[in-house]
Amino acid sequence: MSSTEKVELDPAIRDAWHVCAVAADIAPGATAMHCLFGQRLEVARDAAGRPVVRGDGRVLPALERYGFIWTSPGTPPEDLFPLPGYDEPDRKNVVTGSVGIRVSAPRAVENFLDMGHFPFVHTGILGEEPHTEVKEYAVAIDPVADEVVATECQFYQPRAAVGSSGGAKTEYVYRVPHPFCAILYKTSPFDAVRMDIVALFVQPVGEEEIIGHTMMSIIDDRSTATEVRHFQLTIFGQDKPILENQRPRKLPLDPRAETPIRADKSSIMYRRWLTSKGVAYGVIPAP
Amino acid sequence: MLNDEQRRAWQPVASSTDLVARHVFAGAIWGQELALWRADDGHVNAWENRCLHRGVRLTIGVNLGSELMCQYHGWRYANRTAGCTYIPAHPADAPARTICNRVYPAVERHGLVWAALEGTVEGAALPELPMDGLVLRPVPVDVPPAEVEAALAAEFGRDRVRWLVQPVDAGRSIIRGVLAEQPAEPLPVLRRWSARLGRLRDRLEALPRPPVAPIPPELHRVDPALAGLPEPGPAGTSLRLRVARKWPVAEDVTAFRLAPLAGELPAFQPGAHIDVALPNGLTRQYSLTNGPDDTAAWVIGVKREPAGLGGSTCLHDAVREGDVLAVSPPRNNFPLRRDGLLTLFIAGGIGLTPLLAMARTLHLARLPYHFHAFARSVAHLPFVDVLDGLGDAVERHIGLDPAATTAKLEAIIGTQGEKHELYVCGPTPFLDAARAIAAAKGWPDTAVHFEYFKNERPRDASNAFEVALARSALTLDVAPGQSIVEAVAAHGIHIPTSCAQGACGTCRVGVIEGAIDHQDVHLTPSEKARGDCLMACVSRAAAGRLVLDL
Ligand code: FES
Ligand SMILES: [Fe+2]
Numbered sequence: 001m002s003s004t005e006k007v008e009l010d011p012a013i014r015d016a017w018h019v020c021a022v023a024a025d026i027a028p029g030a031t032a033m034h035c036l037f038g039q040r041l042e043v044a045r046d047a048a049g050r051p052v053v054r055g056d057g058r059v060l061p062a063l064e065r066y067g068f069i070w071t072s073p074g075t076p077p078e079d080l081f082p083l084p085g086y087d088e089p090d091r092k093n094v095v096t097g098s099v100g101i102r103v104s105a106p107r108a109v110e111n112f113l114d115m116g117h118f119p120f121v122h123t124g125i126l127g128e129e130p131h132t133e134v135k136e137y138a139v140a141i142d143p144v145a146d147e148v149v150a151t152e153c154q155f156y157q158p159r160a161a162v163g164s165s166g167g168a169k170t171e172y173v174y175r176v177p178h179p180f181c182a183i184l185y186k187t188s189p190f191d192a193v194r195m196d197i198v199a200l201f202v203q204p205v206g207e208e209e210i211i212g213h214t215m216m217s218i219i220d221d222r223s224t225a226t227e228v229r230h231f232q233l234t235i236f237g238q239d240k241p242i243l244e245n246q247r248p249r250k251l252p253l254d255p256r257a258e259t260p261i262r263a264d265k266s267s268i269m270y271r272r273w274l275t276s277k278g279v280a281y282g283v284i285p286a287p
Numbered sequence: 288m289l290n291d292e293q294r295r296a297w298q299p300v301a302s303s304t305d306l307v308a309r310h311v312f313a314g315a316i317w318g319q320e321l322a323l324w325r326a327d328d329g330h331v332n333a334w335e336n337r338c339l340h341r342g343v344r345l346t347i348g349v350n351l352g353s354e355l356m357c358q359y360h361g362w363r364y365a366n367r368t369a370g371c372t373y374i375p376a377h378p379a380d381a382p383a384r385t386i387c388n389r390v391y392p393a394v395e396r397h398g399l400v401w402a403a404l405e406g407t408v409e410g411a412a413l414p415e416l417p418m419d420g421l422v423l424r425p426v427p428v429d430v431p432p433a434e435v436e437a438a439l440a441a442e443f444g445r446d447r448v449r450w451l452v453q454p455v456d457a458g459r460s461i462i463r464g465v466l467a468e469q470p471a472e473p474l475p476v477l478r479r480w481s482a483r484l485g486r487l488r489d490r491l492e493a494l495p496r497p498p499v500a501p502i503p504p505e506l507h508r509v510d511p512a513l514a515g516l517p518e519p520g521p522a523g524t525s526l527r528l529r530v531a532r533k534w535p536v537a538e539d540v541t542a543f544r545l546a547p548l549a550g551e552l553p554a555f556q557p558g559a560h561i562d563v564a565l566p567n568g569l570t571r572q573y574s575l576t577n578g579p580d581d582t583a584a585w586v587i588g589v590k591r592e593p594a595g596l597g598g599s600t601c602l603h604d605a606v607r608e609g610d611v612l613a614v615s616p617p618r619n620n621f622p623l624r625r626d627g628l629l630t631l632f633i634a635g636g637i638g639l640t641p642l643l644a645m646a647r648t649l650h651l652a653r654l655p656y657h658f659h660a661f662a663r664s665v666a667h668l669p670f671v672d673v674l675d676g677l678g679d680a681v682e683r684h685i686g687l688d689p690a691a692t693t694a695k696l697e698a699i700i701g702t703q704g705e706k707h708e709l710y711v712c713g714p715t716p717f718l719d720a721a722r723a724i725a726a727a728k729g730w731p732d733t734a735v736h737f738e739y740f741k742n743e744r745p746r747d748a749s750n751a752f753e754v755a756l757a758r759s760a761l762t763l764d765v766a767p768g769q770s771i772v773e774a775v776a777a778h779g780i781h782i783p784t785s786c787a788q789g790a791c792g793t794c795r796v797g798v799i800e801g802a803i804d805h806q807d808v809h810l811t812p813s814e815k816a817r818g819d820c821l822m823a824c825v826s827r828a829a830a831g832r833l834v835l836d837l
Contacts, residue, residue, distance in 0.1 A: 110341075116360045116376040130529040130548055130611045132361065132375035156549070242359050245344040247320070247337050248506065255515075256508040259339045259386055262516050263376040 007207065009037060010280040014074035016178060017061075019201040019213055020053065021069040022095055035205045036071070037281070043069055067095040067215050068201060081147070081177035085197060086217050094225045096214045096232035098203075103243040104282035105180040105202040105210050106251035110270060111239055112182045112200045113174050115155045116263045121238050124158050128167070131156035134263035141273060148176040148273050150266040161196060162223045162231040163189045176270055179279050180204060191219040198232075207282050208249040212236060253286040289502065293317050294405040297413050299451045299463045300393075301400040302422050306331060311355065313346040316404055318456045318502030320344070321391060323400060326366040327352040333393035333402040334369050338362060339386060339509060353604075364388055365605075373566050378527055378611035385510055397465060398422040399451075416449055421466035421473055423448070426484040428460050430491045431499055435460040438491055448480075458499030462488075523783070524564040524613040526553070531584055533608050537662075537669035539591040540637060541603050542576075545614065546584035554582075557644040558621035558738070561585065562785050564613040566605055571598040572786050574640040574738075575617060576670060578647025585617075588669050590637040618785060620792030620809065621738040623648060627708035630656040633699065633721055635713020636667065641738060642712055643673055650677055659684060659699055661692065661713065692717070696724050703730045711737045715808075732811040739808040742788040742825065746806045752828035756780065756837040757799055771796070771823040771835070780837060782823050789825035796821060797836030802829035 020034050021043045031044040041055040053062040053071040063070040065080045086093065101108060111117070116134050118127025139150040153172035160170040173185040173195070180202040185195040197217040202210050214232050223231075252258060253275050260268050275286055293316075300314035306325040313336065314321040320336035322345035336344050338357040345364075349356040354363045354372060363373040371386035393402040397416040428435055432454040439450045439462065453461040462484055470476045528545035536542040560574045573587035592599045606612065623645045624630075630649060632642040639660055649656045658681045662668035665685055674681050684695055700709065700721065709730060711721045718737055725735045748768050755762045756775065765774040772782045772794055785793035789807030797820050805815045807822035814820065821833075 114341075114360075119375070120358060120361045129361075129375070130609060132611060133378055133527060134376040241347070242343060245347050245358075246342045247344060247504065248342065252342075252506075254508065256511060256513075257506065258341055259509050259513045260516060261340070261374055261377060264341075265516065268516070 007038070007281070009073060010278050011074070012277040012279050013179060013281045015072065015076055016074075016180075017063060017070040017072050017076045017080050018180065019068045019203045020071045021051075022098060022213065023051070023064050023067050023069050024095065026051065026069060034203075037073060037204060038206045039073075041071065043071075066199065066201075067093065068213060081145075081181070083183065083197065083199070083217070085194065088194075090219065090221075091217050092220055092223075092225070092228070093217045094215070094228045096216050096229045097236065098211050098213045099233070099236045099240060100205075100209070100211050101240050101243050102209055102249065103246060104208050104250045105204040106270075106274060106279075106282050107243060107246055107249065108202050108210055108212050109176065109180060109182045109200065110251060110267045111243055112184070113150065113176070113266045113270060114264070115153060115172070116261075117242070118155060118157065121242055122235055125235065126157050126160065127155060128158045136262070137265065139266045139269045141269065145177065147178075148174075148266065148269050150174040150269075160186065161189050161218070161220070162228050163218075163220045165189075174266060176273070179274060179277065180282075188219045190221075194219055196220075204282060248284060250282055250284045252284045254284070255286070257284070289317055289319075289404065289505070293454070295403055297394075297401040297403050299399045299453050300333065300402045302425060302463070303395055303398045303400060304422070306400060309350045309352060311346045311348055311350050313344075314400075314402065315455045316402060317454050319404055319504055320346075321402060322346045322348070322355070323393070323402070324350045324355055326350075328366065330366055331393050331395050331400055332366060332369070333391040333400070334364075335389035335391070337388075337506075339371070339388050339513075345388070351607075372605050373610065375611065378613055386513060389507065399463065399465070414449075414451070416465055419469055420449070421469050421476065423464035423466065423480045423484070424477055425453075426462045426481070426488055427455070428462060428488045428491055429458060430460060430488075430494075430496075431458050432460040434496075435462060435491065438487060442487060443483075456499075456501050458501065523615045524562055524570070526614045526616060527611050528552075528585070528614050530606060530608050530610045530612065533606070536588055537671075538664070538666040540588050540667075540669040541591070542586055542588050542670070543602065543606070544584045544586050545612065548611070552582060552585060553616050555585070555617035556619045557623045557648040558641045559617035559619040559644075560621075560641070560785070560791065561587070561617050562615035563587075563602075565598055565601045566610075567597055567601040569596060569598040569601065571602075572791055574621075574644065576640045576643045576673065578644060578651060580647070580651055588637060588640045615785070618791075618793055620795075621712075621736065623710070624708050624736075625649065625652065625654060626706070628655065628706040629704060630654070630708045630710065631699065632656060632658045633661070633696070633709070633711045633713070634659065635661045635711075635717035636663070637669060638711075638713030638717070638738075638740070639669060640712075642710055643670055645710060646677055646680070647673070650680070656680055657682065657699075661685075661687065661695075661717070689716075693720055693724070696721050697728075700724050700728060700730070702728050703734060707734065709735045711735070715739060715741070715743045732813045735811065739790045741786070742790045742806075742808045744806065744808060746789075746825055747804075748825075748827065750804075750827060752830075753832040754828070755832060755834045757834055758837055765827070770825065771821075771827070771833075775823075775837065782837075784824050787824045789822045792822065794823040796823045799834040799836055801831065801833035803827075803833065804829040 020036050028045045034041040044052045046052050051062040051064050051069045053060045060071045119129045119132045137153040142149050151173050157170045158167045171187045175183045182200045184198045188196045199215045201213045253271050298316045305312050312323040314323045322334045322336040324332050343359040347358045353366050356363050361375040365372050369388035369390045391402045432452045436452045448464045451463040531546040532544040560572045562570050564570050576586045589602045591603050634642045646658050661684045751767050782794050785791045792809040803821050804827045806825040
């Protein structure tokens with residue numbers, strides 16, 4: 001398969017952490033085969049329960065965070081990006097499912113940042129006609145954390161979360177702390193102050209093939225983990241056929257490749273940010 | 288890279304029967320994907336299979352009959368031109384006119400749909416084919432087109448079936464055959480050919496051959512102007528209303544019921560109008576027809592004006608139920624007095640809309656009024672059901688010629704009774720006639736209320752003059768061709784406008800000093816003579832300088 005051929009990785013991608021397995025899937029003593037950048041990986045745990053990742057004929061760096069095992073083909077930073085709130089004791093942290101999709105990692109991230117598709121793709125759940133307007137929001141690069149941040153996002157949602165009982169204007173904050181990971185903070189139906197966290201961690205199996213892993217950290221003592229999973233998998237299942245019909249599969253970084261509108265401000269910022277980092281994997285670089 | 292021959296040759300891309308109503312069919316020529324769809328008017332569209340917005344295949348979109356809607360963000364593209372007509376994420380903005388998907392020439396002949404990657408519909412000639420032949424079931428073969436052609440010729444010859452090979456890609460083809468004549472019983476014939484072609488396909492695909500690389504899709508760059516972010520839509524149209532219902536109310540008149548997305552509509556008065564920002568970028572004014580007992584949704588009546596700039600035709604043709612329109616809060620420059628002892632309403636054609644709202648108001652308040660509705664024919668009289676609800680107060684005057692209309696107006700208007708008020712709305716000649724009659728019969732113009740749809744008087748903006756803004760302590764020049772509204776806007780002072788032609792009265796500004804050259808049709812002669820206000824979008828200084836209350 002051409003999409004999983006070995007390619008030379010750009011430094012930004014080579015030296016980053018990448019999700020490669022769901023932590024709960026790797027029992028102590030067990031070994032599982034996975035795939036990253038078209039390379040086979042062996043993911044296991046040592047006697048002390050620490051993750052061990054082998055690939056390319058050597059032991060690769062490994063880390064366990066947010067319910068997943070992460071590795072890197074290069075020299076990654078000491079730790080993964082932080083996820084404030086995740087450790088609060090009353091939160092329900094649920095690994096909500098992994099979906100294989102024939103698309104590039106950045107196309108999946110861009111879809112995650114996109115509110116305009118809610119009424120058409122997640123009809124009756126995250127959006128509903130005629131509430132189609134994407135109101136003005138703010139987007140910027142946080143220079144300290146080096147991440148894309150979109151704030152003041154709001155959208156009318158018929159059933160924003162698994163615990164919602166009716167439609168509400170939902171407020172969103174998006175973070176892209178990693179070229180292939182995005183995090184969303186949204187109004188919780190059960191807490192006026194704190195926000196629910198939904199994360200997308202993309203495992204680039206190949207340039208045009210991914211596994212999208214999702215995780216939720218929510219303030220909700222009513223819904224069961226299974227209900228939360230079903231909700232999230234329904235959403236992802238609705239995105240999959242759209243993503244698999246995007247052409248080209250790689251994300252074009254040329255500003256003239258596609259036609260943005262103001263609602264796409266965050267995607268434009270994300271594409272520029274990828275360009276500035278020199279990301280070449282899963283994208284068509286700007287000419 | 289494709290060569291010229293590959294680009295320009297007509298290729299069969301579908302059987303006519305594949306293009307079923309309200310479906311989108313996937314086709315391809317030399318590795319270039321096509322979205323094929325038939326509109327309700329029968330037109331066959333062959334477009335690049337990629338939404339200009341975020342690249343989603345249009346074959347997973349929705350064929351709405353006159354438009355194709357992309358599945359991802361609901362962008363809509365027009366039949367024939369593939370111009371984007373609506374972007375749901377920004378209901379107040381008109382899509383840039385240049386947002387246009389790639390359209391390939393396509394024709395439908397001999398039971399097949401033909402397309403070419405380049406050229407015009409008139410361009411290259413189509414192959415000669417039997418006129419009423421039987422189109423066989425297409426058979427896809429994963430074999431290069433040239434090989435398939437050679438195999439077909441060797442296997443079946445050319446006498447009974449005309450063979451066509453659609454080059455789907457460098458290594459993929461679709462066999463399409465047309466039988467010279469229609470057999471009496473087509474089904475067994477079709478089955479037989481399907482079986483034969485199936486066997487041929489299996490044999491060809493089993494032959495050893497080196498792998499053929501697919502031809503990459505040609506992805507064209509969009510216009511540089513489209514790569515940036517467009518600015519927000521027209522200011523002032525801050526309400527978002529859904530077209531809850533669209534229905535014909537007379538010959539050439541369509542009514543729209545506009546409902547709020549959530550919550551309640553702002554209050555309005557009889558005579559008020561709204562600005563509607565249209566998907567084609569124009570803004571148009573329409574009077575509300577609602578009575579005070581009908582506040583859940585606004586109803587406007589839109590007359591099709593084929594000679595206009597496309598505002599009404601856009602509403603008639605492009606806007607559909609469920610669409611969201613950006614609309615201004617209501618503005619009332621045609622207020623209704625409710626202290627008359629008798630109110631006369633005289634409506635010409637579509638000019639009835641604001642008067643309808645007024646009559647309904649008086650009707651509910653049990654105040655005396657007469658309503659005279661003039662129309663070319665019974666079929667041209669809009670909102671008959673609402674008129675029926677007004678009962679005896681309504682008199683219809685149908686099909687009168689100009690002379691008869693004048694005579695009728697003379698009879699209706701008569702001499703003014705004590706505290707009688709006259710409200711007139713309609714086309715310019717009709718309105719002019721009614722006002723002239725009222726004036727001749729001695730009605731004071733304070734009792735004659737009117738609203739023109741448009742300012743059809745000749746206007747002259749050729750002089751230069753100075754305006755002093757009393758409250759802003761600012762003096763500035765108005766250049767020839769420039770309006771007062773434009774001149775003060777350049778200094779950051781915003782005068783609200785609506786029709787921008789001196790008809791609606793929104794841009795009224797107080798005048799403290801100076802001689803005015805009134806060019807509007809909104810003010811009454813006595814208001815004009817008083818000289819204490821003007822319509823800043825069209826009127827100017829008669830001489831020298833004006834001091835404005837701004
Ligand atoms: S990709 Fe077609 S509307 Fe957005
Ligand atoms: Fe989605």
